[in-house]
Amino acid sequence: MTFLISVLLLPCLFWDKGPETINQLRQARITRIAVPPSLAESWKNVSDIAIDTADPSRLEKVEAPGVVLRPEISSATHAPWVNSNGWRFLRNAAGHFLCQAPGSAAALATAEAFMFGASAAIHTDDAGLEPFGQMLSFLGRLRNDDFSPLVDIGFIDDGTPASGEFMNLLIRRNLLFKVVKRPDPKLDLTVALGSHDYPRSEAQNPSLLAEKVRSNLTDQKRLLRIYGSEVVIGRLVSDRRCARLFLINYGVARSPVHGLRVRVLGKYANPTAMQFDSADTSLQDVSNDPSGIEFTLPELKTFAVIHLCH
Structure with missing residues (x-):
């Protein structure tokens, strides 16, 4: 299956329609698709779009990200419910x-x-098609540098649903982690469900566990802090010279986020921003202190990239 052995720098469109739809793809500026094996033969003579094959039965299914209405949960926490696939992607990094x-x-x-x-x-x-093509075009503008995730926390994942929900809450709280097999001395904190600090008896309340992680890490050591929204999730990557902060508004279908305040730990200067659906994105109220940098993004629609250099 070509899709599974391809090196995918960007997400790919899975398209289960025939080559009679080629003009739709061209209009959306899509130059690469994956089709099911049953359609591979019909697409083989199309020359201006790269064609991979993908058997959907061999791919792990995930839902569309976003904010969903779950009154039974949001009424208790006064917070919207964010559907993020981040924990699934981190749990199965080779998937x-x-x-x-x-x-x-x-x-x-x-x-x-x-x-x-x-x-x-x-x-x-x-x-x-058009939203997909536009986002792909935006992502293609980012230089293909050797960036690696910056994290505070190592999470020992036992593969259980409870650990999955624990990771989900960490992501929603912007507590940056990676999955590890054993404690990593380079990280500030190691978290494992079933350990002394995070007993399985509390697994029914993953929000409590996530707050324990935050308390044990301390806000002073957090690499990323986001103020003013409960529907924005960030991810920080670096190549040692510079860092990039990715910000997604999971509630974009309902409204943009206004006045998003962000703090990043580390000595950075002159941050700049680019945004998927905004031609001019300027950061406001930039301030530095000995331990970090803060700034305000006036409006976040869907996806923004903040460039930070030492």
């Missing part, structure tokens, strides 16, 4: 995923897969 994302959700799904470095195919409908 290959298929995300069902119709319409404008295709852009959000593409940005999320890119932000978490996932090998993902996005399955969308006719209405999603």
Whole structure:
């Protein structure tokens, strides 16, 4: 299966329609697709679009990211419920995923897969082609540097649903972690469900566990802090010379986020921003102190990239 052995720097469109739709793809500026094996033969003579094959039965299915209405949860926490696939991508870093994302959700799904470095195919409908193509074009503007994730926390994942929900809450709280097999002395904190600090008896309340992680790490050591929104998730990567902060507004279908305040730990100067659906993105109220940098993004629609250099 070509898709599974390809090196995917960007998410790919999974397209289960025939070559009679070629003009739709061209109009959306899509130059690469993955098709099911049953359609591979019919696409082989198309020359201006790269064709991979992908068997959807061999891809891990994930839902479209976004904010969903769950009154039974939000009424207790006064917080919207964010559907993020980040924990699934981190749990199975070598996996290959298929995300069902119709319409404008295709852009959000593409940005999320890119932000978490996932090998993902996005399955969308006719209405999603243009948003997908636009996001892919935006992501293609980013230089292909050797960036690695910056994290505070090592999470020892036992593969259980409870650990999955624990990781999900860490991501939603912007507590940056990576999955490890054993404690990493280079990290500030190691977390494992079932350990003394995070007993399984508390697994029914993952929000409590996530708050324990935050308390044990301390806010002073957090690499990333986001103020003013509960629907924005960030991911920080670096090549040692510079860093990039990716920011996704999971609630974009409902409204942009205004006045987003961000703090990044480390000595950085002259941050600049670029945003998927905004031609001019200027950061405001930039301030530095000995331990970090803070700034305000006046408006976050879908996806923004903040460039930080030492």
